[in-house]
Amino acid sequence: MWNYEKRLQHPVRITQTNPKIAQVIISQFGGPDGELAASMRYLSQRYTMPYKEVIGTLTDIGTEELAHMEMVCAIIYQLTKDLTPEEIAASGFDKYYVDHTLALWPQAASGAPWTATYFQSKGDPITDLHEDMAAEQKARTTYENILRLVKDPEVCEPIRFLRQREINHYQRFGESLRIVQDQLDSKNFYAFNPEFDTRQIFKS
């Protein structure tokens, strides 16, 4: 189960609204390399993962991604709070507003809705951990793309924190992959899939 903690992992205090930049940052809520997809990816993959260190990593990083999703949502909420119809029309936020008013809804910057097809849960630890490492790098690139467009230091600061966490998570998934490979046939990592082919061994 999960318990809620009534604080953000890292503070978000934005005093100037900016609906134009909110429409870009929303990709890290519901976009292809966003925090919702990251969390669902790791929390889905962990059930059949045969190594306890890797289950721990998937669980704890998947949990931290939920906290990142909340930070991204807080950024968007504060960037779009109390907008007037004139500000909405002038900023191009009208296309989002017409369907969602000022509520948060997981979508990519393009408007494409969040979908489980943004991630894979393949049931093979080498495959899944490579996906996870790639996901962290893709999220880092996205945050760097956002930082090139954002000038407001109150927005940049929490985005930089989130970017840094991607690098840290990448490191931990790399160590997880190493742990998995250490348990496999060193002459052929693909000799068997430890999430499937060894079920009889784990049972006995």
Next chain:
Amino acid sequence: MMNQNPRRQELLDRINAVSFAIDDVILYLDTHPCDREAIAYYQECSRLRNEALKEYAEKFGPLTIDYAMRDASDNWNWTETPWPWMEGGC
């Protein structure tokens, strides 16, 4: 908005810092379970975090459900303080 009560901000900064240290070290420990130094660091941070969370709940309201109703409130105080994304939230 956050600095109306300096003691509250100071305590919250402490909770955020020590909680982040835990967020980070647990990921390290998941892949390095035999590192005694990291385990000791986790234990110290965990102790400081629990102390700070308890003090915060007694003075300013709960941040975790375990410390709800530790202040002078008569009514359910979990929903009284601002939510994290709001002005005055944590």
